[in-house]
Amino acid sequence: xxxxxxxxxxxxxxxxxxxxxxxxxxxxxxxxxxxxxxxxxxxxxxxxxxxxxxxxxxxxxxxxxxxxxxxxxxxxxxxxxxxxxxxxxxxxxxxxxxxxxxxxxxxxxxxxxxxxxxxxxxxxxxxxxxxxxxxxxxxxxxxxxxxxxxxxxxxxxxxxxxxxxxxxxxxxxxxxxxxxxxxxxxxxxxxxxxxxxxxxxxxxxxxxxxxxxxxxxxxxxxxxxxxxxxxxxxxxxxxxxxxxxxxxxxxxxxxxxxxxxxxxxxxxxxxxxxx
Amino acid sequence: xxxxxxxxxxxxxxxxxxxxxxxxxxxxxxxxxxxxxxxxxxxxxxxxxxxxxxxxxxxxxxxxxxxxxxxxxxxxxxxxxxxxxxxxxxxxxxxxxxxxxxxxxxxxxxxxxxxxxxxxxxxxxxxxxxx
Numbered sequence: 001x002x003x004x005x006x007x008x009x010x011x012x013x014x015x016x017x018x019x020x021x022x023x024x025x026x027x028x029x030x031x032x033x034x035x036x037x038x039x040x041x042x043x044x045x046x047x048x049x050x051x052x053x054x055x056x057x058x059x060x061x062x063x064x065x066x067x068x069x070x071x072x073x074x075x076x077x078x079x080x081x082x083x084x085x086x087x088x089x090x091x092x093x094x095x096x097x098x099x100x101x102x103x104x105x106x107x108x109x110x111x112x113x114x115x116x117x118x119x120x121x122x123x124x125x126x127x128x129x130x131x132x133x134x135x136x137x138x139x140x141x142x143x144x145x146x147x148x149x150x151x152x153x154x155x156x157x158x159x160x161x162x163x164x165x166x167x168x169x170x171x172x173x174x175x176x177x178x179x180x181x182x183x184x185x186x187x188x189x190x191x192x193x194x195x196x197x198x199x200x201x202x203x204x205x206x207x208x209x210x211x212x213x214x215x216x217x218x219x220x221x222x223x224x225x226x227x228x229x230x231x232x233x234x235x236x237x238x239x240x241x242x243x244x245x246x247x248x249x250x251x252x253x254x255x256x257x258x259x260x261x262x263x264x265x266x267x268x269x270x271x272x273x274x275x
Numbered sequence: 276x277x278x279x280x281x282x283x284x285x286x287x288x289x290x291x292x293x294x295x296x297x298x299x300x301x302x303x304x305x306x307x308x309x310x311x312x313x314x315x316x317x318x319x320x321x322x323x324x325x326x327x328x329x330x331x332x333x334x335x336x337x338x339x340x341x342x343x344x345x346x347x348x349x350x351x352x353x354x355x356x357x358x359x360x361x362x363x364x365x366x367x368x369x370x371x372x373x374x375x376x377x378x379x380x381x382x383x384x385x386x387x388x389x390x391x392x393x394x395x396x397x398x399x400x401x402x403x404x405x406x
Contacts, residue, residue: 005305013297017290025285027334029355034333038361039354046341054339054360055367063364070368077375084382160340165371254371261378268385 049239051158059163060243060250064222067246068207071253078200078257085269097121103131125183125273139181146174154251158240164247168203168254175259184267184274193263193271196256203253210245288329296322309387309394313380320373324366331359339363 024031041058051057059067097106097114100122108114114121154167179187211222219226224242225235233241266274283290299322302315339360341352384394391399 002305005301008304009297009301012300013293016293016296020286020289020293021282023286023289026288026329027332029333029336031330033330033362034354034359038331038359041360042339042341042354042357043352046343052341052343054341054357055363058360058364059367067368070372073372074375077372077379080379081382084379084386161338163367165367169371169374257375261375261382265378265381265385268389 048236049243050236051240051243053158053160053162055161056157056163056243056247060246061222061224061239064211064246067250068204068211068222071204071207071250074257075200075204075253078260081261081264082197085264086271087269094126096124096126098124098131123185127273135181139177142177143174146177147171150174150251150255154247155244157247158243164250165254167247168251169258171251171255172258172262175255176262179262179266179274184263184271187259187274188263188271191259196260196263199252200256200260201253203249203251203256206249206252207246210242210249214242289326292322292326292329295325307396309384309396313377313384316380317373317377320369324369324373327362327366327369331362333358 028034041054041062045054045057046052049057049061051061092110094110095108095113097108098104098121099106100120105124106121114123150167150170150173152167153162153170154164157163157167175187175191178190210224214223214226215221217226217229224239226238227242228235228238231238231241263271263274296319299315299317299319302318303312306312306315333355336356336358339357341357387399388394391402393399393402
């Protein structure tokens, strides 16, 4: 099997290497990929959309359909993870608590819980984790800065590298930092499962809603120019605002799906303890 | 010597990506562990992403963010001055989609592990035959 695989790999690799003979040299400005449609994007983007970052304007405006269904693919991935792994029945098993003032670990058999109203006890994972003050504090302090940076990346995507996908992933990382630094229960308490599901659908809804708004205002689907009828701006600036709305939708959806995938895979769908 | 200059030095990026891609393909075919197969798939995707991004590069060009004053360019814009933004757009979405497909693949692997208590392909096959 391994030898067969090696033969297949070497053969197809040799074929591909032979095919590079016909490729343009690296960095050639007149290569076929760079002469047909991209010069038009580069020349007209600022004039038509007032977005200097051409990547953003192509992503959300010229190729808006592509990005919309890309967002739908991500949403479907989140739903697929949820459907495959999520388990709702709670199995009876031993629980571990830490008595906070003394640091003593208590093992309770038979799945009886200590009510969370007594503030002296803290539930901990089955694989014993020592209380780590430095990791807890640093991850707690990091979260707002990560989120601020993510919002900057989303909102400033028109003028600097960034946009909905990147900002959404960074926002999701800020929740995952909580889940790794503390434990999964803390993260789920802060950003609940229901909110997560609603937000992953809300992002796709905002994206297609901006497109549908254009239809309601009398234009084509995802042709943001007609938003100028309801906003006191010119047609090109309306496109810029439409792109911002779409990017916000992408960001929300990507964030929620990243958190959903992490929670489901890390806890095998039980949402009680993660990595 | 001339062959080296025209084919290898000028296009060594494509050679590197093809080698990387073949490493991924080999892992997908020959490795026995499902997680290793998934990592091979990710290496394969990374090679494709690098390939696309390098197609869009132009020598001496800058990132595709247009220099402007106010809302107009103000001077004649030369497309050769900015790299091709189209491959960047396509790969931007491809990266996030590859992350989510990897998540779904991991979820499937978790399911397989829960059912057969192993991730080795041959052991899974023997367990399917036994049952």
